[in-house]
Amino acid sequence: AATPAELAAALGLHAAAEAQGLDRFLLEKLMEHDNER
Numbered sequence: 001a002a003t004p005a006e007l008a009a010a011l012g013l014h015a016a017a018e019a020q021g022l023d024r025f026l027l028e029k030l031m032e033h034d035n036e037r
Helices: 004-019 022-036
Strands: none
16 A cells, blocks of 8 residues: 555656646557557
């Protein structure tokens, strides 16, 4: 289980990625990976 500090760090990274428009890019990469299985 993640500690509160780890959760806060993950949320911070997510917010930063979203602000830079990387969220969609990462989602597309994950979907591509899923389709290859």
